[in-house]
Amino acid sequence: MTDSTATPPTDAELRRGIGVSPGTAYGPVVQVAPAVTAPANEAPTTDPEAALVDVKAAFDSVAADLEGRARHADDTAQQILKATALIAKDKGLHKAAGKHLTAGKGKANAISAAIEDYAAQFEALGGYFAERVTDLRDVGSRAIAAVLGVPAPGVPHFDVPSVIVAEDLAPAETATLDRALVAGIITQAGGRTSHTAILAAQMGIPAVVQCPDATQIAPGTRVAVDGDSGEVTLNPTGAYVDGLRERREKRAAALTATSGPGRTKDGHHVALLANIGGIKDAEEAGPQDLEGVGLFRTEFVFLSSDKAPTVEEQTEIYTKVFAPFGDRRVVVRTLDAGADKPLAFADLGPEENPALGRRGLRLSAERPDLLDAQLEALENARKATGADVRVMAPMVATAEEAAWFARRVRENGLPKAGVMIEVPGAALRAEHVLGDCDFGSLGTNDLAQYTMAADRMQGELSDLLDPWQPAVLDVIKAACDGAAKAGKPMGVCGEAGGDPLLALVLTGLGVGSLSMAPSKVSMVRFALSLHSLADCQGLAARALAAPTAAEAAAAVKEAAHEELSVLI
Amino acid sequence: MAQRTVSIASSVGLHARPAAIFVEQASQSGLDVEIGRPGEDAVDATSILGVMALGAKHGEEVVLTAEGEGAEEVLDGLVELLSRDLDAE
Known part of the structure; x- marks a missing residue:
């Protein structure tokens, strides 16, 4: 077998x-099924009245389908589905489609043109209205699928x-x-x-x-x-x-064989933490066997709103996120928005290159009011729950930025300030960047993107974004060495921390905490338990000595404990 | 023809969710109900796309009109609805 x-x-x-x-x-x-578009070679309409009956029937079937799905959905999804069903039933939309049929367009193209009439109006209104264009086009795509008799998208x-x-x-x-x-x-x-x-x-x-x-x-x-x-x-x-x-x-069996805090075979402690992005994640992760949260992404608090959330609103949300963790650690990343995920209330305008633009802490520097409100709410929630809250800033590049952030964090009463290390410049100068901070946390996804100059959203560039890339490992090593010189702990909160082999390498490089999707924690715990710190250092040396990412991964897998390598 | 003027209480204006609630109630009346800015062309109040494309913001005044039996009561109900912050509920 x-x-x-x-x-x-x-x-x-x-x-x-x-x-x-x-x-x-x-x-x-x-x-x-992929989104459906109207065929370019569709036959023109000769009987607009009969065609409109078909088009209306298509819209009605879309509405009925959405209403049916709404009945089985949770509250949030239900409201979205119901509002989308109303769009499909809209008389104005049907009328607009009728006009295009009379002008001779085929059924699918008439639907598409009617949808685009409204899409243009909504886009002109901007902000929240422009975002609804996605729902509008989804209705159009479904109605077109219905008149063409092909499977509905989704x-x-x-x-x-x-x-x-x-x-x-x-x-x-x-x-x-x-x-x-x-x-x-x-x-x-x-x-x-x-x-x-x-x-x-x-x-x-x-x-x-x-x-x-x-x-x-x-x-x-x-x-x-x-x-x-x-x-x-x-x-x-x-x-x-x-x-x-x-x-x-x-x-x-292996995953249930170990439990408790992460430790190497010889007892060296490596904290195992969860990455979370909302209240539901927190409630799911809270009862699990992990030492807290290594990355709480706070964007959801801001992205769903048209206006800046108040301190009271934020306090309520953060309290709900912290509560499941008792007095355990929760590392919070402050708002990480930029031109690629603009906020209605803090839009600095479009940028040529959002990944390299005014994002993360750079946005906070332009809008310190947003940062202060967030820090005040985090401090309120910390007091209310007694959680070990530590706050870190995204997209820090220099020691001045780190010091500015740390001061603001402490002015708001929060005891621990840190920085994300995701800019290679900050990694190379970690000793000084961490000078005024309490800790650093490597965001390996962005660190790989910036080290290899490869957009992380470009699937075709996955090989370059591989955290096993020797250059990425070199930059991580530089950051760990700098942190050690400064006497500050360095953690990892990118996806790399959840790869059991990489977790061993990172431990060998000096990383003291690993944060990941909670489902990955037990495998990493098992991997650590099979290796001593010296083993991890040996594996790290093997990885760094390899000329390519593939060879680094292979060299580590080959030298890792057999009980681990048979499972992956 | 019955007519009312009301200012939008919803803190983010008459967009998706408040608009959906408004359109549902207008549709249930079975009457011809229209909504528009004072002095401008009105749109069909039972069309969610029309109502959303109006882009009525928080605090803006809109004029509601309705024709037919029970028009006064229908408008009273809609005015009451628009006077609440539907987003906060």
């Missing part, structure tokens, strides 16, 4: 992608555990997936740090991105997904599936 896991049988078909959320899955494929209804396959998943689509029914996720596009990857890991669903021709796999095809190696096997043999199951069981 072990042979079959090494070489998939010949009648099976192997596709190699990038594993982004660990674990294995097996099940039938459910294809997520995730179709299914009721047996399945593997979801898509070109890429929108964050909203990923968030609304039913965890109990989604065995695995495969996308053709996407990257190592795309939102699909992060959300899948958060939900503990095995996932592979960048899988070649994934959208061409026939619905219902049985596939095996290996979220560690990135292998997707179509029509696997029973033996191969048994092999995967065996590995899953071994893995499950």
